Amino acid sequence: MPKHDNLRFDASSVRSFVVCANAGDDSENAFPTFEKAIEGIVAACSQDDAHEPVVERIEISVQESVSGSSKRKKPSRHFYYDTHLLGACGNGTERDPWPDITSSLNSMGEMYRQGELAAKPGDLIWLDRREVFTATEHEKKKQRSETIAKITFLMMSLSLVAPLVLILSYLLYKAMPALTMGFLTENPRDFMTAGGIWAPLIGTFFLVFISLMIVAPIGILAGVYLNEYARDNWLTRLINLAVVNLAGVPSIVHALFGVGAFVLFANLGESLIAASCTLAVMTLPVIITSTREALAAVPMSFREACWNMGASKWQTIRTIVLPNSISGILTGVILQVARAAGETAPILFTGAAFFMNVADEGWGYYFPYSLTDKVMALSMHLFTLMTQVNNAPEHLVYGTAVVLIGLVLAVNSFSIALRVYLRSRKKW
Amino acid sequence: MTLQTSQSEIASGGSKSSGGLSQLLNRISDKLEPVIEWTIWFCGWSSIIFVAAIFLFVAIEAGGFFEQVLDEETNKLEYRWKGFEPIKGFTFKEFFTSINWRPDRYDKPEYGILALLVGTGAVTIGSMILAVPLGLGAAVFISEFCTGRVKETLKIVIELLAAIPSIVWGFIGVVVLGPLIVSATHQLSHIIPGFQPAFVGVNVLNASIILALMSVPVIVSVGEDSLKAVPDSYREAALSLGASRWEIVYRVLFPAAKNGLLAAVLLGVGRAIGETMAVLLCTGHAVNIPTKLTDPARTLTATIASELGEAVRGGDHYRILFFIGVVLFAITFVVNLVADLVVKGIKGQDNA
Numbered sequence: 001m002p003k004h005d006n007l008r009f010d011a012s013s014v015r016s017f018v019v020c021a022n023a024g025d026d027s028e029n030a031f032p033t034f035e036k037a038i039e040g041i042v043a044a045c046s047q048d049d050a051h052e053p054v055v056e057r058i059e060i061s062v063q064e065s066v067s068g069s070s071k072r073k074k075p076s077r078h079f080y081y082d083t084h085l086l087g088a089c090g091n092g093t094e095r096d097p098w099p100d101i102t103s104s105l106n107s108m109g110e111m112y113r114q115g116e117l118a119a120k121p122g123d124l125i126w127l128d129r130r131e132v133f134t135a136t137e138h139e140k141k142k143q144r145s146e147t148i149a150k151i152t153f154l155m156m157s158l159s160l161v162a163p164l165v166l167i168l169s170y171l172l173y174k175a176m177p178a179l180t181m182g183f184l185t186e187n188p189r190d191f192m193t194a195g196g197i198w199a200p201l202i203g204t205f206f207l208v209f210i211s212l213m214i215v216a217p218i219g220i221l222a223g224v225y226l227n228e229y230a231r232d233n234w235l236t237r238l239i240n241l242a243v244v245n246l247a248g249v250p251s252i253v254h255a256l257f258g259v260g261a262f263v264l265f266a267n268l269g270e271s272l273i274a275a276s277c278t279l280a281v282m283t284l285p286v287i288i289t290s291t292r293e294a295l296a297a298v299p300m301s302f303r304e305a306c307w308n309m310g311a312s313k314w315q316t317i318r319t320i321v322l323p324n325s326i327s328g329i330l331t332g333v334i335l336q337v338a339r340a341a342g343e344t345a346p347i348l349f350t351g352a353a354f355f356m357n358v359a360d361e362g363w364g365y366y367f368p369y370s371l372t373d374k375v376m377a378l379s380m381h382l383f384t385l386m387t388q389v390n391n392a393p394e395h396l397v398y399g400t401a402v403v404l405i406g407l408v409l410a411v412n413s414f415s416i417a418l419r420v421y422l423r424s425r426k427k428w
Numbered sequence: 429m430t431l432q433t434s435q436s437e438i439a440s441g442g443s444k445s446s447g448g449l450s451q452l453l454n455r456i457s458d459k460l461e462p463v464i465e466w467t468i469w470f471c472g473w474s475s476i477i478f479v480a481a482i483f484l485f486v487a488i489e490a491g492g493f494f495e496q497v498l499d500e501e502t503n504k505l506e507y508r509w510k511g512f513e514p515i516k517g518f519t520f521k522e523f524f525t526s527i528n529w530r531p532d533r534y535d536k537p538e539y540g541i542l543a544l545l546v547g548t549g550a551v552t553i554g555s556m557i558l559a560v561p562l563g564l565g566a567a568v569f570i571s572e573f574c575t576g577r578v579k580e581t582l583k584i585v586i587e588l589l590a591a592i593p594s595i596v597w598g599f600i601g602v603v604v605l606g607p608l609i610v611s612a613t614h615q616l617s618h619i620i621p622g623f624q625p626a627f628v629g630v631n632v633l634n635a636s637i638i639l640a641l642m643s644v645p646v647i648v649s650v651g652e653d654s655l656k657a658v659p660d661s662y663r664e665a666a667l668s669l670g671a672s673r674w675e676i677v678y679r680v681l682f683p684a685a686k687n688g689l690l691a692a693v694l695l696g697v698g699r700a701i702g703e704t705m706a707v708l709l710c711t712g713h714a715v716n717i718p719t720k721l722t723d724p725a726r727t728l729t730a731t732i733a734s735e736l737g738e739a740v741r742g743g744d745h746y747r748i749l750f751f752i753g754v755v756l757f758a759i760t761f762v763v764n765l766v767a768d769l770v771v772k773g774i775k776g777q778d779n780a
Contacts, residue, residue, distance in 0.1 A: 142675075149573075149674035150569075150673075150674075153573055154569060154573070156562050157569045160562060160566055160641070160644055160648075161589075163641065164585070164588075164592075170604060171600070171604075221468045221472070222472050222474050224468055224472075225471060225472025226472060229472065239473065239476055240768075241768055242478075242479045243475045244764055244768050245479055245760075245761055245764045245768075246475050246478055246479050246482075247764075248698045248702070249702070249757060249761075250702025250703070250729055250756050250757075250760055253756055255733075256750055257482040259489065260485030260489040267504075267507060281482075284475065284478065285475060288475060312458070314457075314465060318457060342591070342593025342594070342595070342596070343594075344595040344704075344705045345705055348737070349737060379595045379705075382595050382599060383595055386598075387709075398603075404593060408591050412587070413588070416584055
């Protein structure tokens with residue numbers, strides 16, 4: 001008896017018997033009737049048994065004939081017998097097998113006579129010797145359901161990814177006529193129905209840069225406080241709660257806050273600096289969270305070693321903790337750049353202009369906005385082109401959208417690439 | 429003094445080679461330690477300060493406590509205390525129960541935000557019906573069914589999905605999804621008798637789909653985190669009992685991670701409620717209570733975004749818009765608070 005390590009059916013342990021062979025069938029295991037087939041099987045098995053007793057689980061399958069194909073089709077009926085179960089008298093099912101070959105064949109003959117088991121001429125009877133760990137019907141059903149589950153979940157994931165790819169390629173296709181170098185470097189002309197997007201592009205750059213200058217120190221220091229100084233008490237929990245809630249405040253409420261606090265109370269007016277401050281408040285919580293995660297990734301032993309050298313807390317942070325986590329902090333900050341660049345609502349009433357006259361050359365071309373000026377922004381420009389400009393050419397609108405997406409995705413991809421690269425270089 | 433110097437030398441590690449300047453900087457930095465620690469402490473508080481400030485300033489504007497006046501001597505705008513004056517014709521009962529939103533009517537303005545609340549609710553619920561199964565399904569797939577490169581790629585793509593600005597989502601809704609919905613519903617109306625086609629592409633359905641795509645990344649990432657937080661011993665125990673992976677997911681992981689998954693859904697809801705520019709463009713912006721998916725609607729956020737620019741500063745309409753801001757702040761605050769408490773719930777269980 002061959003022993004099998006694998007869990008699958010093995011051809012060497014399979015014997016087939018053909019019932020009611022056709023005239024042309026010259027197989028030695030062909031029998032004219034079902035009863036004869038059973039007798040033949042008993043004889044064949046007793047020959048086997050002479051050499052070595054059958055002590056394996058065996059599956060008997062009745063299969064419909066497959067003409068011209070040696071491939072096994074799905075069997076129509078299954079019966080089982082198991083010589084381990086001495087003296088058991090089951091009904092031939094998987095859970096309740098017959099005790100040996102003779103009783104099982106007799107029972108099958110009985111079932112055939114009563115018409116429960118239909119065997120047509122040409123049908124095959126298979127004897128499969130199964131190892132203990134072969135998949136049973138129950139397990140196969142489970143495997144099927146698992147495959148179905150896996151495919152369903154895969155489809156769910158793909159249904160999120162596929163529209164993104166489709167939509168982006170559609171937008172890119174529509175924007176193609178506009179995407180030239182001149183589109184990026186020219187100012188909008190003729191009531192924004194011609195020209196490029198230089199003025200909003202540089203405006204977005206200014207907004208993001210200034211808001212970053214404001215928020216990065218505050219956010220990073222807040223992250224340092226939460227990870228290095230804060231004890232586990234109600235105050236820290238309150239701060240954590242505030243961070244979570246600040247992240248959840250709707251962007252339009254940030255805009256209202258910007259109007260109330262920066263435009264009116266601080267008397268900055270609708271200006272670049274007011275809009276940048278509003279963006280800064282909006283991006284603060286995510287910078288805090290990412291800084292904190294980066295700091296928490298520095299092992300405690302680094303700090304302990306430094307303290308043992310006699311360094312104070314701030315010395316430890318400055319020389320050990322920050323240098324070791326600067327990459328993670330940077331990644332978080334860069335991600336925020338992308339987010340700030342795409343936001344429209346917070347700058348809508350705090351400093352974004354529909355249109356600003358920007359010089360076409362010279363100093364004014366590169367530094368068109370002062371801190372107290374209103375400013376054009378790429379996201380706002382897209383909004384304006386869509387809703388305020390009646391006869392904006394289609395390719396301009398699509399072009400603006402694609403540049404905005406491209407900008408944001410490029411910054412994001414850069415941040416992700418940086419993260420992956422730094423993670424691979426991590427020494428601890 | 430000698431002790432301090434040696435301390436700073438030790439702390440600055442390998443600064444021997446970088447010479448006198450960096451030592452000087454180190455010494456200055458160490459001298460400033462108390463100041464720096466105070467700054468750090470203050471920055472740590474910044475988030476609490478800002479949350480309080482947001483509420484305060486929006487509420488102050490809603491109350492109309494201050495006014496901007498031109499100081500005649502210095503010829504500058506000044507921000508002065510005015511005192512509280514109730515808005516004419518405003519009652520809380522009407523505010524929350526009336527569907528008439530006519531804030532700019534001259535003789536008798538009406539401030540009822542029920543239709544806007546319903547609009548926000550309809551769009552949020554619609555988007556969650558789409559986003560919750562898809563988001564949690566994707567979270568399960570990423571966390572349990574795939575490994576290695578596929579997992580990393582999927583996570584990155586979902587992260588990029590989160591990066592697309594809301595104005596771009598709005599644009600996609602108007603130019604891609606809108607026409608698609610119109611033609612699809614017209615096709616359906618030929619097949620199914622009595623089915624009413626959508627006459628405008630911008631409606632509740634459009635906004636729901638766009639919002640679903642926008643809030644899915646939050647659901648996926650938080651959901652995946654909470655599935656990852658379930659200890660591997662749970663999975664191993666289930667595997668040893670003969671459970672398949674699907675059985676592990678819905679018999680073991682879902683119950684074990686249910687708080688985290690709930691928090692994921694709540695954060696998605698928070699994002700959907702607070703979204704502004706995309707819904708401004710995609711809902712159709714009509715003040716009415718939507719009765720079917722193809723009806724246009726209007727949300728609270730979109731109302732502020734579209735009307736604040738036209739409202740007279742300090743006027744009743746302007747103050748009402750800020751009051752809607754307070755309501756929005758309160759709604760998202762509660763949603764986020766509940767989500768946070770729910771997450772704390774799991775952490776407590778894990779420690780136990």
